[in-house]
Structure formats: C-alpha cells, structure tokens
Amino acid sequence: xxxxxxxxxxxxxxxxxxxxxxxxxxxxxxxxxxxxxxxxxxxxxxxxxxxxxxxxxxxxxxxxxxxxxxxxxxxxxxxxxxxxxxxxxxxxxxxxxxxxxxxxxxxxxxxxxxxxxxxxxxxxxxxxxxxxxxxxxxxxxxxxxxxxxxxxxxxxxxxxxxxxxxxxxxxxxxxxxxxxxxxxxxxxxxxxxxxxxxxxxxxxxxxxxxxxxxxxxxxxxxxxxxxxxxxxxxxxxxxxxxxxxxxxxxxxxxxxxxxxxxxxxxxxxxxxxxxxxxxxxxxxxxxxxxxxxxxxxxxxxxxxxxxxxxxxxxxxxxxxxxxxxxxxxxxxxxxxxxxxxxxxxxxxxxxxxxxxxxxxxxxxxxxxxxxxxxxxxxxxxxxxxxxxxxxxxxxxxxxxxxxxxxxxxxxxxxxxxxxxxxxxxxxxxxxxxx
Amino acid sequence: xxxxxxxxxxxxxxxxxxxxxxxxxxxxxxxxxxxxxxxxxxxxxxxxxxxxxxxxxxxxxxxxxxxxxxxxxxxxxxxxxxxxxxxxxxxxxxxxxxxxxxxxxxxxxxxxxxxxxxxxxxxxxxxxxxxxxxxxxxxxxxxxxxxxxxxxxxxxxxxxxxxxxxxxxxxxxxxxxxxxxxxxxxxxxxxxxxxxxxxxxxxxxxxxxxxxxxxxxxxxxxxxxxxxxxxxxxxxxxxxxxxxxxxxxxxxxxxxxxxxxxxxxxxxxxxxxxxxxxxxxxxxxxxxxxxxxxxxxxxxxxxxxxxxxxxxxxxxxxxxxxxxxxxxxxxxxxxxxxxxxxxxxxxxxxxxxxxxxxxxxxxxxxxxxxxxxxxxxxxxxxxxxxxxxxxxxxxxxxxxxxxxxxxxxxxxxxxxxxxxxxxxxxxxxxxxxxxxxxxxxxxxxxxxxxxxxxxxxx
Numbered sequence: 030x031x032x033x034x035x036x037x038x039x040x041x042x043x044x045x046x047x048x049x050x051x052x053x054x055x056x057x058x059x060x061x062x063x064x065x066x067x068x069x070x071x072x073x074x075x076x077x078x079x080x081x082x083x084x085x086x087x088x089x090x091x092x093x094x095x096x097x098x099x100x101x102x103x104x105x106x107x108x109x110x111x112x113x114x115x116x117x118x119x120x121x122x123x124x125x126x127x128x129x130x131x132x133x134x135x136x137x138x139x140x141x142x143x144x145x146x147x148x149x150x151x152x153x154x155x156x157x158x159x160x161x162x163x164x165x166x167x168x169x170x171x172x173x174x175x176x177x178x179x180x181x182x183x184x185x186x187x188x189x190x191x192x193x194x195x196x197x198x199x200x201x202x203x204x205x206x207x208x209x210x211x212x213x214x215x216x217x218x219x220x221x222x223x224x225x226x227x228x229x230x231x232x233x234x235x236x237x238x239x240x241x242x243x244x245x246x247x248x249x250x251x252x253x254x255x256x257x258x259x260x261x262x263x264x265x266x267x268x269x270x271x272x273x274x275x276x277x278x279x280x281x282x283x284x285x286x287x288x289x290x291x292x293x294x295x296x297x298x299x300x301x302x303x304x305x306x307x308x309x310x311x312x313x314x315x316x317x318x319x320x321x322x323x324x325x326x327x328x329x330x331x332x333x334x335x336x337x338x339x340x341x342x343x344x345x346x347x348x349x350x351x352x353x354x355x356x357x358x359x360x361x362x363x364x365x366x367x368x369x370x371x372x373x374x375x376x377x378x379x380x381x382x383x384x385x386x387x388x389x390x391x392x393x394x395x396x397x398x399x400x401x402x403x404x405x406x407x408x409x410x411x412x413x414x415x416x417x418x419x420x421x422x423x424x425x426x427x428x429x430x431x432x433x434x435x436x437x438x439x440x441x442x443x444x445x446x447x448x449x450x451x452x453x454x455x456x457x458x459x460x461x462x463x
Numbered sequence: 464x465x466x467x468x469x470x471x472x473x474x475x476x477x478x479x480x481x482x483x484x485x486x487x488x489x490x491x492x493x494x495x496x497x498x499x500x501x502x503x504x505x506x507x508x509x510x511x512x513x514x515x516x517x518x519x520x521x522x523x524x525x526x527x528x529x530x531x532x533x534x535x536x537x538x539x540x541x542x543x544x545x546x547x548x549x550x551x552x553x554x555x556x557x558x559x560x561x562x563x564x565x566x567x568x569x570x571x572x573x574x575x576x577x578x579x580x581x582x583x584x585x586x587x588x589x590x591x592x593x594x595x596x597x598x599x600x601x602x603x604x605x606x607x608x609x610x611x612x613x614x615x616x617x618x619x620x621x622x623x624x625x626x627x628x629x630x631x632x633x634x635x636x637x638x639x640x641x642x643x644x645x646x647x648x649x650x651x652x653x654x655x656x657x658x659x660x661x662x663x664x665x666x667x668x669x670x671x672x673x674x675x676x677x678x679x680x681x682x683x684x685x686x687x688x689x690x691x692x693x694x695x696x697x698x699x700x701x702x703x704x705x706x707x708x709x710x711x712x713x714x715x716x717x718x719x720x721x722x723x724x725x726x727x728x729x730x731x732x733x734x735x736x737x738x739x740x741x742x743x744x745x746x747x748x749x750x751x752x753x754x755x756x757x758x759x760x761x762x763x764x765x766x767x768x769x770x771x772x773x774x775x776x777x778x779x780x781x782x783x784x785x786x787x788x789x790x791x792x793x794x795x796x797x798x799x800x801x802x803x804x805x806x807x808x809x810x811x812x813x814x815x816x817x818x819x820x821x822x823x824x825x826x827x828x829x830x831x832x833x834x835x836x837x838x839x840x841x842x843x844x845x846x847x848x849x850x851x852x853x854x855x856x857x858x859x860x861x862x863x864x865x866x867x868x869x870x871x872x873x874x875x876x877x878x879x880x881x882x883x884x885x886x887x888x889x890x891x892x893x894x895x896x897x898x899x900x901x902x903x904x905x906x907x908x909x910x911x912x913x914x915x916x917x918x919x920x921x
Contacts, residue, residue, distance in 0.1 A: 075565045079495065290490050291490065291494065307830075314814070316564035316565075316811045334811065337809065338752055
C-alpha cells in the first residue's frame with residue numbers, strides 16, 4: 030500500500046494567463062512558458078490565422094502610400110522606428126523584432142511546418158487575386174511562386190471550388206508583366222462532393238491517389254509552363270509532402286497560392302503553434318470569451334469568461350491581453366463613437382468623435398484614423414492611461430496596440446509575433462517570485 | 464452548508480439565439496472545424512445552415528424572434544404562412560458545437576440549427592416513422608423503466624441480429640449502432656440500501672441521469688463514493704430525464720415538460736444553496752444552458768436551477784481551487800487516453816476532469832485531439848446517419864487504439880459506448896478514475912485494468 034500524496038491544486042494554478050489565441054497570444058504563451066511560468070491560453074474562438082495567408086508578414090509597405098513594396102523588412106523597420114516612435118515596432122526595437130521572427134520560424138520548424146525566409150528580405154508572392162503580396166516568412170509550399178522569378182506559370186483552378194479564381198489570378202499577373210496562363214481541372218473524385226471547401230480539399234490532397242489524379246489532369250495543360258501554382262489546399266496534415274509529390278509527378282515545380290478565407294496554410298500555422306504549446310504543457314482552450322475582470326488596487330486578480338449558466342473565474346499572477354483589435358473583437362466600437370477594450374476596460378486611444386473615425390474617401394491614401402486606435406503601452410508592454418500604468422500585472426500585445434496600421438502596412442503577423450514575444454517575456458518576468 | 468462558486472455573477476441577459484446571426488462575418492472558420500461537413504455532403508456546413516439559412520427561415524417561423532423596429536426590440540411572432548425552412552439538410556447537424564467553440568464572433572450556430580430542426584418537427588416536415596423513431600430514441604427514461612424489468616430479454620433483443628434488422632427496416636435504427644446493456648442492480652435500488660458514513664460537510668444533490676439510472680449504475684456509485692469520501696452528505700433528489708435527446712430531435716414541447724419537471728423537483732435544493740452535481744455532461748449542460756436557451760426558459764426558478772448545477776469534476780476542481788479541500792490521491796501507474804466530449808467542452812469550463820486526473824500520481828493521461836466521437840446522443844443510432852457518425856469518430860478511434868490503454872476515459876455515456884463500439888476498448892468516466900485514486904473500490908472494467916497494473920484494492 031502506497032501512502033497517499035496530497036496533490037493540492039498544482040494543475041489548477043496559472044502564473045501567466047494569455048487571453049487570445051492568435052499569433053500574438055500564442056507567441057506570448059510560448060515565451061512565458063519557456064521562461065518557466067505555468068501558462069494557460071484562453072480564447073473566444075479561433076481568429077486571424079484562419080483568415081490570413083499562413084506566413085509571417087513583417088512589413089510590406091513603408092512609408093504608406095508607396096507603390097513599391099518593402100524589399101528588406103530589417104531596413105524598413107529601422108526607418109519606420111525613426112518615423113513613428115510610438116509604433117509597436119519602434120517600442121520593440123528592430124533587433125527584438127528580428128529575434129521574435131526567427132523564434133516563430135523555429136517554433137514552426139519544431140512542429141513540422143517549414144517557414145522560409147528571413148527578416149532581411151521580403152518574398153513577393155501572388156495574392157488570392159493575383160496581386161503582388163510582400164511577405165517576410167512564407168510556407169515552403171508557397172515560395173515556388175516567387176514573383177521576382179521570370180519562369181512562366183500555369184495557374185490551376187479546381188472545378189467546384191469557388192474560392193480561387195485561377196483565370197483572374199493569371200490575368201492579373203499577366204497585367205503586371207509576368208508570364209502566367211490559367212487552366213481549370215475537373216477531377217472525377219471532386220465531382221462526388223457537392224460542397225468543396227478549402228478544408229475538404231486539403232484533406233483530399235493528403236491522399237496520394239488524389240494528387241495522382243490531379244497530376245494526370247494537369248499534365249496535358251502544362252504547355253511551356255516552368256512551374257504550376259495551385260490554390261493553397263494541397264494537404265492539411267502533409268502539405269510539404271503533397272507539394273513535392275505533385276512536383277515529382279508533373280516534372281515541374283508546384284507551389285501554393287493563398288486563397289480567400291478560410292486559409293488552409295493559416296490553419297496549419299495555428300495548429301503547429303498550438304501543438305508546440307500543448308507539447309510543453311500549455312493548455313489552449315477556445316470557446317472562452319473573457320467578459321470582465323476583478324482587480325485589487327493596480328493589479329488584476331482574475332478575469333471572467335462567459336460559460337454555461339455562470340461565468341468562470343481565471344486567477345493568475347499576470348495576464349497577457351492579446352484579444353485583437355476591432356476585427357479580432359478585442360476592441361468594441363459603438364455608434365456613439367466610443368471604443369472599448371473588452372477584458373479590463375483599459376482606456377483606448379481613439380479619435381475623439383465618431384465623425385473623426387474616417388476620412389471622406391474610402392481609399393484615402395492617408396488611411397483612416399480609427400485604424401490606428403488602440404492601447405498605448407510603456408516599455409514593459411503595460412497599458413497606459415495618459416502616460417500612467419493602468420495595471421501593473423497586465424501586458425498587451427498584437428492588434429490591440431495603438432499606432433500600427435497593420436492591414437496597409439502588411440504588418441499584422443509581424444506586429445503580433447514581435448509584441449507577443451516581448452509581452453509574454455515581460456509577463457513571466459514580472460511574476461512575484463515564489 | 465457549502466455553496467461553492469456561488470458568488471460568481473450570472474451571465475447577462477439572454478437574447479434568443481437567432482439574434483446572434485448578425486454577428487456572423489462569413490469567415491468560414493466554423494466550416495473548417497465541423498466534423499460532420501468534413502465527412503459528408505449531406506451537411507454543407509455550419510455557416511450555411513446556421514447564420515445564413517436562419518436569415519431565410521426567420522420571417523416565416525412561428526415563434527421565431529423578429530425585429531420589431533417600432534420598439535427596437537426582438538419580439539416573438541405567431542403568424543405562420545406554412546413556409547418553413549429552405550431545406551432539410553440542417554437535420555444532419557449533430558449538435559456537437561465545435562462551430563460555436565471556434566466562432567470568433569460568438570454566433571450560437573448549433574443552437575440556431577437545433578431550433579430550425581424543431582421548427583421542421585412543428586411544421587410536420589418529418590414523416591410519422593421518423594418521428595416515432597426519434598421519439599423512441601429520445602426517451603431513455605421511458606425505455607429504461609420499461610425495459611429494466613425484462614432487462615435480459617431486452618439485452619438479448621439488442622444483440623439479436625433479426626431483431627436489430629427489424630428495428631433497422633421498420634424504424635431506421637441502425638442495426639450496427641451501440642445500444643446499451645442492462646447490467647446488474649439498478650442505481651436506485653443500490654442507493655436505497657446504501658449506508659453512508661456520517662458527513663463532515665454540507666449537502667450536495669446528485670443528478671443521476673438516465674444512463675446511470677438504468678445502464679451504468681457503477682458511475683453513480685463511484686460519484687457518490689467520491690463525494691461522501693470528501694465529506695458531503697449526498698442526496699439523490701426526485702428527478703426525470705433532462706430532455707436533451709428530445710431537444711436534439713426537435714421535440715421541443717415534450718422536452719419542455721421534462722425540463723419543467725426537473726426545475727420543479729430541483730428548485731427547492733437550488734433555493735437552499737445545495738449544489739446539484741451530475742456525472743452526465745449532457746444532462747448538466749441541459750440543466751445549465753441547453754434547455755433554457757433552446758426553449759427560452761429563463762424564468763427565475765429555471766435560472767436558479769441552472770446556476771446551481773455543476774459537472775462533478777467542475778465542482779470538485781472548483782473546491783480545490785478555493786482551497787476548500789485537498790485530494791489525497793494514490794498512484795495509478797497507467798497510461799490512458801481521455802476524450803472530453805463535445806458536450807463537455809460546450810460547458811466552456813476548460814477541462815476540470817483532466818485537471819483532477821493530472822493530480823493522480825503516476826497516471827499519464829493523453830488528451831484526445833479529436834473533435835467528436837460522432838454519436839452525438841441519438842444521431843449515430845439513426846440508419847441514415849450511422850456511417851457519418853462512424854466517419855466522424857474515426858480520428859478518435861485511432862487515438863484510443865494508438866494510446867492502447869486497457870480502458871479509455873470519457874465523461875459522456877453515449878460517447879463511451881461509441882468509443883467501445885469503434886475500438887473494442889471499454890470506456891470509463893473520469894470520476895471512476897478519481898474514485899480509484901482515492902482508494903475507493905471501483906468496478907469493472909476499471910477494476911480489472913487496475914488489477915492488471917498491480918494496483919492493490921483499497
């Protein structure tokens with residue numbers, strides 16, 4: 030008979046609670062956990078990665094309004110930091126951004142997902158409509174679509190799958206002086222499905238026989254194409270194997286092009302990062318929308334998530350808020366012009382009245398002021414109200430931060446990764462020892 | 464008197480679930496996580512069936528919420544021109560709620576689908592055979608009580624190929640689906656002769672659930688053993704079926720009777736601050752949220768019963784969190800796979816059963832990455848859905864076989880039966896594992912697994 034041991038509540042104790050499971054939250058959790066903090070991630074649902082391309086865009090355009098995309102994010106980051114000292118990248122510093130980008134690359138590689146590139150150079154890849162899309166780290170399955178190369182492309186669409194208009198992609202690439210033609214292939218195996226969405230296709234492309242069927246249909250259409258671009262649905266679990274298998278079958282390089290959401294490469298990225306966290310003992314839970322918090326003086330003691338019948342209390346030593354901006358749901362905008370932060374009611378820097386949210390023209394080259402709304406932070410990523418720290422044990426990361434205009438800058442992933450990286454470290458470092 | 468966690472604020476005002484459809488931004492994340500759409504064309508996916516089709520259904524559905532622009536409110540309407548739903552594919556929603564859990568904007572997709580199915584039932588869109596079949600499957604209490612006295616006969620019939628073929632042919636109850644077995648003494652009989660130790664804490668009420676009442680009494684015995692060992696005085700109140708099977712078959716008026724029955728039987732306990740604790744995650748979720756939300760049952764007594772209801776592991780882990788108790792746990796040197804059912808995840812309380820099991824020394828619990836076992840209550844019993852349910856469950860079956868322990872762990876009864884059906888691995892409730900770690904005598908299949916692992920009986 031063994032003596033019972035009193036287990037206490039070690040598995041119910043959280044040092045760092047991360048709210049949000051996008052790139053910012055997952056990066057923060059990785060750092061906090063690596064620093065030895067017992068870390069937990071809770072999120073309302075799955076977010077931006079399911080909408081984005083599955084790579085890491087660090088900085089695509091600077092200054093804004095320039096037609097020419099950034100060639101080297103590292104160089105442009107230095108310029109951005111000088112031009113906009115309150116920008117999250119300026120607060121982070123160029124070397125920390127580089128470190129964070131390299132870290133996420135390693136995190137993905139450790140979990141079976143190859144992201145190629147470095148902070149010194151942007152890839153130029155096709156957007157889902159055939160536009161030029163600068164991106165710093167790209168899935169290895171996409172980099173064959175490098176638009177700085179001149180070899181002609183065959184863009185292949187799949188009959189029955191509406192989220193990738195191959196003809197439009199090729200026509201847009203042609204209009205930008207790139208050699209591209211389009212073909213659509215109609216696979217018998219796909220005809221058996223009435224609904225072809227991205228994830229169903231991705232699971233089908235995990236199967237070698239489907240790739241063989243696709244290659245048989247594509248081969249007669251190859252013409253003089255030196256490479257083949259297909260929608261980014263080439264496998265969910267084994268995309269790298271699927272792309273290389275298709276390349277072998279066709280005798281030319283095959284690459285993926287990002288599709289309209291939902292994004293299969295984004296799902297792969299999300300799953301790789303979650304897998305890494307779960308493997309290091311971090312629990313990641315969705316369906317937990319944080320709706321309020323409990324404070325004591327200038328510290329947050331717990332946050333509450335909505336649940337069946339009653340809210341759930343989550344106590345922790347420190348909190349990383351990475352709930353996203355207006356798109357992600359971390360900020361709520363109201364028709365009266367108010368902009369509210371949802372977790373701890375942190376003051377938001379935003380235009381004074383609703384009529385100041387937007388400029389007159391939809392596509393005004395100066396952008397719209399509401400897109401720069403967000404939370405201001407100190408050098409330790411703690412939220413500020415008129416220059417004073419609001420909560421001592423809270424750090425903020427990602428889309429919630431003020432001053433970045435991530436959609437136009439093509440910086441959404443990079444801002445999330447870099448600020449998550451630093452906010453997660455800061456959260457772990459701020460814990461009271463013992 | 465113990466009233467743990469009761470200081471927590473209740474959720475804010477409830478609006479009808481259909482009002483959440485306006486939050487849908489059409490991103491399609493729900494479609495990527497839906498286990499049913501992944502394996503069948505009969506269900507196009509949550510986005511299309513939920514927020515999109517709901518927009519078409521709303522103006523015509525009797526009782527559906529509708530915007531009353533004059534008053535700026537959502538109101539109920541009684542006008543009804545007989546035009547109900549765009550198509551029947553919504554009946555292929557299994558109600559697993561994976562969509563709700565992934566939705567970044569908080570659309571109550573599964574609930575929208577459940578109410579659409581109810582509108583079809585109300586509008587006589589289902590034939591009488593399907594209604595009869597669904598009503599049979601959805602009344603475990605009736606079946607349990609009618610079958611128990613002749614349990615051996617029923618067991619034999621359930622295992623008889625001719626009887627199953629007949630049920631399949633006549634009623635579309637799939638001949639292969641995992642029907643339960645009557646085994647041993649039923650829970651109520653055991654409980655009547657059960658002699659507890661004198662309590663050292665307050666009272667809790669145990670909500671038995673139909674599966675424990677009629678088929679798996681061992682789980683009730685384990686639950687009561689654990690609660691009593693922790694010092695509680697456990698009462699087993701009069702109760703009836705929670706009504707969830709009826710809710711998921713769109714039989715709302717009958718479900719409402721069951722839910723009201725429970726509320727009236729349990730409100731006295733709730734008013735006295737006595738927690739109502741259950742081992743069936745589906746029953747507890749129904750009392751907490753499913754019945755109130757689907758039936759718009761937010762009367763004060765209904766809210767009070769909901770707020771007093773806990774999953775048993777949620778309840779115990781909450782006490783541990785509060786420092787109210789420390790668990791003294793014996794080692795269990797086993798590696799076991801744990802599948803938290805979708806109905807458990809839908810409580811949105813995290814994974815307290817896993818938290819507790821992780822406190823057991825030497826016990827290695829592997830967490831299932833699978834979304835759903837496929838059975839979804841009564842779904843996988845239906846001939847037209849059996850193959851879908853098995854395809855949905857395939858990743859879970861693979862996980863359970865790969866882990867390869869002598870038993871699998873799962874909180875929900877039909878999921879346990881489905882796991883065993885898909886893998887031949889017996890399945891137990893987490894509370895049985897906790898009971899064993901507390902040194903309480905447990906029953907087969909766990910007892911056998913522990914003996915084989917060299918764990919001495921207490």
